[in-house]
Amino acid sequence: MEKDIYILGIESSCDETAAAVVKNGREVLSNIISSQIVIHRKFGGVVPEIASRKHIENIMPVIDEALSEAKVTLDQIDAIAVTYGPGLVGALLVGLSAAKSLAWATDKPLIGVNHLEGHVFANFLADAELEPPFLALVVSGGHTALLKVTSYNSFELMGQTRDDAAGEAFDKIARVMGLPYPGGPEIERLAIGGNPNALVFPVAKLDAPYEFSFSGVKSAVINYLHKEEQGKREVNRSDVAASFQQAIINALCKETVAALKETGYKKVVLAGGVSANKTLQTELAKAAKKVGAELVHPTAILCTDNAVMIACRGYFMYKAGVRSPLDLNAVPSLKLG
Amino acid sequence: MLTLAIDTATKVCTIALARDGEILAEYNVNVGLTHSEGLLPQIKQLMERTGIDKKSIELLAVSMGPGSFTGLRIGLATAEAMAYSWQCMLHGVDTLKALAYNIPLEGVVLSPVLDAQKGNYYQAIYEWVDGALVEHEAVSVVSKDEMLAKAASYGKTCLLLGETKRLETMDLGVNVKLAPKSLRMPKASSVALLAEIEHTDEDKKIFGLEPYYIRRSEAEELWEKRQQK
Numbered sequence: 292m293e294k295d296i297y298i299l300g301i302e303s304s305c306d307e308t309a310a311a312v313v314k315n316g317r318e319v320l321s322n323i324i325s326s327q328i329v330i331h332r333k334f335g336g337v338v339p340e341i342a343s344r345k346h347i348e349n350i351m352p353v354i355d356e357a358l359s360e361a362k363v364t365l366d367q368i369d370a371i372a373v374t375y376g377p378g379l380v381g382a383l384l385v386g387l388s389a390a391k392s393l394a395w396a397t398d399k400p401l402i403g404v405n406h407l408e409g410h411v412f413a414n415f416l417a418d419a420e421l422e423p424p425f426l427a428l429v430v431s432g433g434h435t436a437l438l439k440v441t442s443y444n445s446f447e448l449m450g451q452t453r454d455d456a457a458g459e460a461f462d463k464i465a466r467v468m469g470l471p472y473p474g475g476p477e478i479e480r481l482a483i484g485g486n487p488n489a490l491v492f493p494v495a496k497l498d499a500p501y502e503f504s505f506s507g508v509k510s511a512v513i514n515y516l517h518k519e520e521q522g523k524r525e526v527n528r529s530d531v532a533a534s535f536q537q538a539i540i541n542a543l544c545k546e547t548v549a550a551l552k553e554t555g556y557k558k559v560v561l562a563g564g565v566s567a568n569k570t571l572q573t574e575l576a577k578a579a580k581k582v583g584a585e586l587v588h589p590t591a592i593l594c595t596d597n598a599v600m601i602a603c604r605g606y607f608m609y610k611a612g613v614r615s616p617l618d619l620n621a622v623p624s625l626k627l628g
Numbered sequence: 629m630l631t632l633a634i635d636t637a638t639k640v641c642t643i644a645l646a647r648d649g650e651i652l653a654e655y656n657v658n659v660g661l662t663h664s665e666g667l668l669p670q671i672k673q674l675m676e677r678t679g680i681d682k683k684s685i686e687l688l689a690v691s692m693g694p695g696s697f698t699g700l701r702i703g704l705a706t707a708e709a710m711a712y713s714w715q716c717m718l719h720g721v722d723t724l725k726a727l728a729y730n731i732p733l734e735g736v737v738l739s740p741v742l743d744a745q746k747g748n749y750y751q752a753i754y755e756w757v758d759g760a761l762v763e764h765e766a767v768s769v770v771s772k773d774e775m776l777a778k779a780a781s782y783g784k785t786c787l788l789l790g791e792t793k794r795l796e797t798m799d800l801g802v803n804v805k806l807a808p809k810s811l812r813m814p815k816a817s818s819v820a821l822l823a824e825i826e827h828t829d830e831d832k833k834i835f836g837l838e839p840y841y842i843r844r845s846e847a848e849e850l851w852e853k854r855q856q857k
Contacts, residue, residue, distance in 0.1 A: 333851065340697065340845035344838075347701045351708045352835050365713060381698050384664055388702045391668045392709035396682065617668040 297361075298609060299368045299393075300602025301354065303386030304378025304406050306330075306337045308349040309598035312361035312368070316606030317415060320361035322592065322599045325349045332472050336462070343381035350389050357598070365397055372605020375403040375615075376625030377433065383621035391617055402605045403615040406596075407434060407627045408446065410562035412607070413589035413600035418558075421587055426556045428547050428575070429627065431563030432458035432475075435543075436627055437501045437550045440560075443607040448628030449550055450501025457539050458565045460505040464512050464535055468528065478532045479568050485533030490515065492535055494542040500553075501546050508538045540571050544578040551584045560587045567594035630680070631687040632671070632710070633820035636663040636703035637695025637723040638742060638791055643671055644816035645678055649824060651817045653678050658813060663702045671706075683714055687831070689823030691814065692720035693840035694750040694767060695742055700839035708834055717831040719823040722840065724767055727789050728754035729818035730811045737764065737782045738807075740790045741775060749775045749791075750842060753782070767842060779804045790814070 295314055302309040306327040312320040327345045331337045358365060373390035376383060387403075394401035411427045427438040427446075435458075436451035455463070458475055465474020470481070492515070495507040512535045519526045547559060559579050565571065566588050576586040593599055633644045641663050644654040655674045657666060675682050690707035693700045704720075711718035727740035734756045741749040749772065753765040765778065772794075779786040780801045788795065789807040796806065806812065 334847055338845060338847040341847060343697070343701060344841070344845070347704060348836070348838060350705060351712055354709075355712070355835070381701070384698060385701055385705050388664065388667075388705035389709040392706040393713055395668055395672060396710045396713035617672060618665040620662060620665045 296369045296606060296609065297363055297367055298602040298605045299354070299357065299371050300598035300600070300605055301371065301373040301386045301390045302406070302409070302596060302598040302601045303346045303350065303382050304374045304376070305382060305596055306342050307596040308346050308353050308386070309596060310354040310357035311598035311602050312357055312363050313599055313602035313606060316603055317419065319416060319599050320363060321357045322597060323353050323357045323360065324597055325353050328473065335466060335472050337379070339379045339381055342379060343385060346382055346385035350385055354389065365393070368399060370400040370402055370605060370609045372402040372404050372601050372608070374406045374409065374601050375619055376622035377406055378621075378623060380621050380623045383623065387619065387621055391619065395617055400609065401615045401617065401619065402608050402613060403619045404601045404604045404608070405625055405627070406601070407563070409600040409604045411438065411440060411560060412604040413562065413593040413597070414560040414587045415603055416593060416599060417589045418587045421558065421560070424554075424556060425558040425560060426547070426550055426554060427560045427562055428543060429562045430457045430543065430565035430571075432456060432462060434563060434627065435503045435505070437546060438628055439554060444611045444613070446628045450499065450503070450546065452503040452505060453497070454504050454506040455509060457503070457505060457543065458563070460509045460539060461565065463509055467513055467516060468531070475565060475568065478536055479570065481529055481532035482536045482570065483529070485527070485529030485531070487533040487537035489527065489530035490534040492538040494538050501550050503542060503546065505539065505542070508535070536570060540574050543571065544575055547575060548578050548582055551579060551582050557584050558587055559584055561589070564595050567591055629686050629824055630684055631689055631820045631824055632685045633689035633816040633823060634667070634671075634703045634707050635691035635723065635726065635814045635816045635819050636667060636699040637691045637693055638699065638814055639696070640813050641666050641670060642814050642816040643674055644820045645674065645680065646817060646820035646824065649821060651820070652680070654815065654817045656813070656815065663699055667702060667706055685710070685714060686716050687823060687827055688716060688718045689819050690718065690720055691723045691726055691819050692837070693723050694744070694842045695723050697839070697841060704837060704839055708837070711834040717827055718834040718837065719827040719831045720837050721819045721822050721826065723814065724750065724752040724790070725754065725761070725763070726818045726822050727814060728761055729822050730789060730815055731787060731807060732756055735784070737779075737784060737786045739779045739786050739788050741788055741792065743791045744769045744843065747772060751775050751778060753778065767840075769842060776801055776804060
């Protein structure tokens with residue numbers, strides 16, 4: 292029998308300080324997340340310097356908790372996987388510095404992980420049978436992209452957003468509507484009970500396949516709200532939220548279905564913060580089913596930033612012999628594919 | 629006591645190894661490379677060169693600020709993770725006080741200064757009296773003119789050290805002089821020696837240290853201003 296592999300994952304790219312231990316890439320032994328959402332709320336978004344200050348306060352306690360909850364000693368860990376991008380540079384550097392130091396101090400391999408690949412790999416923990424090749428729809432505050440996962444360690448970008456990411460559009464509309472940060476879940480909550488067909492917010496049609504553009508639909512919603520305000524007309528906020536959400540989801544579903552047809556893949560996975568959106572999960576599952584494909588999405592806790600997905604991604608890199616040098620730097624705008 | 633010291637508060641990346649008040653090795657790099665890329669390889673090289681087993685280190689000494697926020701966090705995260713791995717002590721040292729340790733000389737006042745952005749300096753004033761370092765003024769954020777006035781106010785020669793690049797071509801006044809270049813920049817050997825003296829049993833707790841930021845984040849300052857309006 293093969294020896295068990297324990298990976299310690301570390302994540303600090305935005306406003307969550309997280310550490311986790313994952314066994315053999317698929318078994319979660321611990322998942323510790325220290326969230327800063329409440330701290331950033333009064334600023335209406337993540338303040339990079341404040342995020343970094345919270346990370347340095349929490350990083351070692353979170354790592355310690357991840358090990359003790361997993362009932363694994365640092366000695367038993369086979370490799371240390373850490374997010375090195377994309378993200379806020381000051382925030383990334385806290386987790387990365389701790390990870391590099393742990394790796395050198397204990398003579399263990401260091402594995403730098405792309406945060407976005409991590410999000411995709413969160414799906415391996417949701418579906419024990421998931422195996423490449425499959426399609427991934429990455430939707431977060433910073434990214435909206437369709438990705439072919441052709442093997443455990445190779446990815447091919449099919450298309451992405453030309454302007455705003457889906458999550459960014461959610462956050463901006465939420466802000467205009469006076470909803471607290473983070474805006475995505477707030478819009479989703481407001482949309483419950485709203486009529487998604489009440490208003491039409493057009494999403495730009497692009498000539499290139501598998502690409503997205505959300506700045507137009509965002510402006511359409513903002514313009515509508517301003518016009519109604521000027522005309523002193525009452526707006527049905529639930530209808531606005533539901534119709535806006537529907538416009539985004541329609542665009543995501545349309546391109547994903549086209550990509551499924553093109554690739555012939557039988558599975559599509561959702562990845563990134565917006566994958567927590569229940570309406571998106573339901574509609575995308577329906578759309579995929581129509582073309583004979585199945586949707587996989589992470590459990591709620593693994594949709595948002597976490598270190599389990601980093602450890603999982605790190606495991607497959609470890610198996611492939613990938614190792615990072617001690618001079619690994621943070622790459623704030625690290626790309627997918 | 630075997631001590632490894634790290635100072636990444638400024639653009640100098642300096643590390644040192646000391647044992648019971650003796651400096652065993654020191655490695656300073658001042659070429660503006662990022663600490664993120666340089667620090668770990670530099671520590672690895674220093675340990676390999678001395679031939680000392682890293683796991684025999686008993687005390688991690690780290691420069692806590694004031695200084696570059698990001699630099700301070702890189703140093704602290706690195707030191708914390710080592711102290712955690714080896715279950716040894718971790719002691720944070722005041723960056724300005726460590727600079728004063730570069731020049732253990734009586735009869736002059738010492739004023740370490742570091743860049744506080746927007747033309748301001750972090751400044752403190754120390755003096756060696758009967759073999760001990762006395763703090764005349766705790767750290768504050770001052771303009772260049774305020775800094776020079778404070779330095780001149782003790783009626784004896786004041787040596788400026790730290791980030792003094794912008795002062796090299798300026799008229800500093802009668803009593804105020806720049807310390808020699810080799811002693812002006814942060815030296816981890818001073819951080820190590822100071823930590824060996826200062827450390828207590830409290831330093832076995834390696835969690836919860838916070839850099840001495842002195843200044844809050846700009847977002848917080850702006851937010852407070854808006855609330856007062």
